[in-house]
Amino acid sequence: MASEERGHLRLTHALSGRVMFVQWKGQKMFWRDNHQALNWQPLTTKELTDMGVILPPWTLAKVFLGQYPASMKTKNDLLWKGKWDDSQLQIKWSKSYKRVELTDFKAGRKAVVIIHD
Secondary structure: OOOOOEEEEEEEOOOOOOEEEEEEEOOEEEEEEOOOOOOOEEEOHHHHHHOOOOOOHHHHHHHHHOOOOOOEEEOOOOEEEEEEOOEEEEEEEEHHHOEEEEEEOOOOEEEEEEOOO
8 A cells, every 4th residue: 555655656658558667765766667767766756747747656645545635625525626735736536437637737737547456
């Protein structure tokens, strides 16, 4: 189970098929993928953002655990809006499709996460 303190995740880019693995402990991250980096390499949050990931993994872990800060507001638990760290976010859950859309209005980025059991 992932938490803010430590965890790992696997991201698959739908268009390119690139699979990226990220591990973190605290705010130290390491990554590898199936294209360029077969060995674990250090990773910064800026590099993660440059790869198209709009939230660091410890924040994603909180999203998936339902641990939202007080600055995020909801009316129905499926749509959350507000400020999270430096991001102006919208988090839209779709339970029927097992997916979540994350939109960072400040950075002008959107990511769709499809959850596989």
